[in-house]
Amino acid sequence: MIDLTTTYLGLELTSPLVASAGPLTGRLDTLERLAAAGAAAVVLPSLFEEDVVAGALERQQLFTRGTEAFAEALTYLPEPEGADELDRHLQLVADAKAHLDVPVIASLNGTTRGGWIRYASELVDAGADALELNVYGVGANPDDTATSLEVELLRLVRAVRDEISVPLAVKISPFFTAVSHFVGQVTAAGADGVVCFNRFYQPDLDLESLAVTPTLDLSTSAELRLPLRWVALLSGRVSCSLALSTGVHTPDDAVKALLAGADVVMATSSLLLHGPEHLGTLHRGLAAWLEDHEYESVAQARGSVSARSVPDPAAYERANYRQVLRRFTSTYDA
Numbered sequence: 001m002i003d004l005t006t007t008y009l010g011l012e013l014t015s016p017l018v019a020s021a022g023p024l025t026g027r028l029d030t031l032e033r034l035a036a037a038g039a040a041a042v043v044l045p046s047l048f049e050e051d052v053v054a055g056a057l058e059r060q061q062l063f064t065r066g067t068e069a070f071a072e073a074l075t076y077l078p079e080p081e082g083a084d085e086l087d088r089h090l091q092l093v094a095d096a097k098a099h100l101d102v103p104v105i106a107s108l109n110g111t112t113r114g115g116w117i118r119y120a121s122e123l124v125d126a127g128a129d130a131l132e133l134n135v136y137g138v139g140a141n142p143d144d145t146a147t148s149l150e151v152e153l154l155r156l157v158r159a160v161r162d163e164i165s166v167p168l169a170v171k172i173s174p175f176f177t178a179v180s181h182f183v184g185q186v187t188a189a190g191a192d193g194v195v196c197f198n199r200f201y202q203p204d205l206d207l208e209s210l211a212v213t214p215t216l217d218l219s220t221s222a223e224l225r226l227p228l229r230w231v232a233l234l235s236g237r238v239s240c241s242l243a244l245s246t247g248v249h250t251p252d253d254a255v256k257a258l259l260a261g262a263d264v265v266m267a268t269s270s271l272l273l274h275g276p277e278h279l280g281t282l283h284r285g286l287a288a289w290l291e292d293h294e295y296e297s298v299a300q301a302r303g304s305v306s307a308r309s310v311p312d313p314a315a316y317e318r319a320n321y322r323q324v325l326r327r328f329t330s331t332y333d334a
């Protein structure tokens with residue numbers, strides 16, 4: 001019997017397979033199916049500060065509209081639909097906590113310092129076992145320097161760390177000049193782990209309407225390679241937990257993530273494509289691979305192909321770039 005247990009953010013998990021934030025972790029019925037299929041922890045969809053603020057504004061407008069003329073109108077006003085995003089989200093955390101026997105990780109995407117701190121603490125008070133900061137941002141302002149943006153992010157991590165006592169993860173983007181250094185800084189600021197990586201959705205252009213269209217394509221296994229490389233480079237070099245997110249579709253993908261050094265392997269797209277029970281397929285496939293290759297535990301396999309463990313660590317760095325360019329052969333016959 002393979003020992004699949006792992007530790008993530010100091011939490012003891014029954015396996016490294018975690019359902020990352022997405023629609024399936026936003027409903028109690030699918031959360032229960034994920035847990036039944038073997039999810040060792042779940043990350044709830046992010047609470048977005050804009051949604052909370054928009055809901056509050058909508059509510060304020062509804063309650064004040066016409067009240068100067070008819071004071072009694074207040075009593076007739078309907079509860080605005082979808083207005084109280086915060087309450088609904090906190091209820092989801094509480095329900096998930098009450099019904100699941102795996103750790104529930106809440107996720108937050110704030111827009112103001114005060115918002116990050118306030119909602120982080122509300123999510124924890126609602127019962128979250130850990131908090132993931134979804135620090136999605138596009139550094140589009142030419143006045144912002146890389147350093148100023150990083151310093152602000154680190155301040156934020158520190159501020160949230162000071163506010164909450166549960167484990168803290170930061171889901172970062174791959175777009176840092178010095179990823180390894182930044183992960184070290186995030187850890188020093190108080191994060192217990194980083195999630196590599198947040199997946200950026202690039203808008204498209206509609207050539208008829210000339211509109212910028214938000215576009216979301218689910219990932220494929222090919223996208224695993226970006227987080228795989230970085231987890232392999234970070235493994236054993238940083239003291240925080242490492243979660244790999246993006247491109248985990250098959251049991252082989254999960255095995256690769258583990259061998260690169262991930263403490264946990266997260267999936268969203270593959271679960272949306274195949275249903276929550278796909279987590280069971282990943283779980284069984286991972287266990288079977290470890291058994292076939294005579295590993296006794298996840299701990300034994302973790303990081304065994306990280307940059308620190310392989311004979312040629314340069315394969316994860318520049319050498320690999322040169323090799324692929326030289327080895328490429330075109331199928332186009334000129």
Ligand SMILES: Cc1cc2nc3c(=O)[nH]c(=O)nc-3n(C[C@H](O)[C@H](O)[C@H](O)COP(=O)(O)O)c2cc1C
Binds near residue numbers: 245
């Ligand atoms: C429809 C959808 C909704 C998502 N919502 C969130 C979210 O609320 N917060 C977050 O941090 N990531 C969110 N993600 C990103 C996923 O958690 C994950 O990091 C990303 O999809 C890459 O993993 P994958 O290749 O397994 O899909 C979402 C992804 C999808 C497809």
